[in-house]
Amino acid sequence: xxxxxxxxxxxxxxxxxxxxxxxxxxxxxxxxxxxxxxxxxxxxxxxxxxxxxxxxxxxxxxxxxxxxxxxxxxxxxxxxxxxxxxxxxxxxxxxxxxxxxxxxxxxxxxxxxxxxx
Numbered sequence: 001x002x003x004x005x006x007x008x009x010x011x012x013x014x015x016x017x018x019x020x021x022x023x024x025x026x027x028x029x030x031x032x033x034x035x036x037x038x039x040x041x042x043x044x045x046x047x048x049x050x051x052x053x054x055x056x057x058x059x060x061x062x063x064x065x066x067x068x069x070x071x072x073x074x075x076x077x078x079x080x081x082x083x084x085x086x087x088x089x090x091x092x093x094x095x096x097x098x099x100x101x102x103x104x105x106x107x108x109x110x111x112x113x114x115x116x117x
Contacts, residue, residue, distance in 0.1 A: 002040075004033045020066055020074070020085040032084045036065055050082035051104060054115035062108065069103040 002010065008029070012022060022029045035049030047053035048063040062068040070080040077100045078090035089095045 002037060004030050004037065007033050007037060015066065015085065019087075020070065021088060021091060023079070023083050023086050024091045025083075028083060032082060048082055052109060052112045054112040056115055059108070059111055059115060062104065067104075072103060073100050 008022070011033075015021075032049055036046040039045070039047045039049060039053060043053055043055050043057075043060070045057060045060070046065045047060050048065050048067050051063045051067075053060045053063060066080065066085055070085055073080045074085060074087050074090075077098055078095045079086045079097070079100055081100045081102060083100075087095070090097065
């Protein structure tokens, strides 16, 4: 089982080679990682803490961190929706920090609500 420190180290090792970098705001990152661990205990998988999970793996596959929307968000805005992963340019402050709109289709949210998420 992971704690926040070991999860941080493991995800950094796994994701940085793929171009996914943690936000320079370490407090935010640690809060989000803790929430991922809570979701892992709750659902059995690390659903994005900024989105409503249904608790049904098949319905939530798109929001398992890093979610299906992280890459398009980072490519367009420099940050994923929750701000856990960012581009180097975002961390360096060479691109604007703007609100990242929700890409998850509304029907997925409605399905999660209907499943008791």
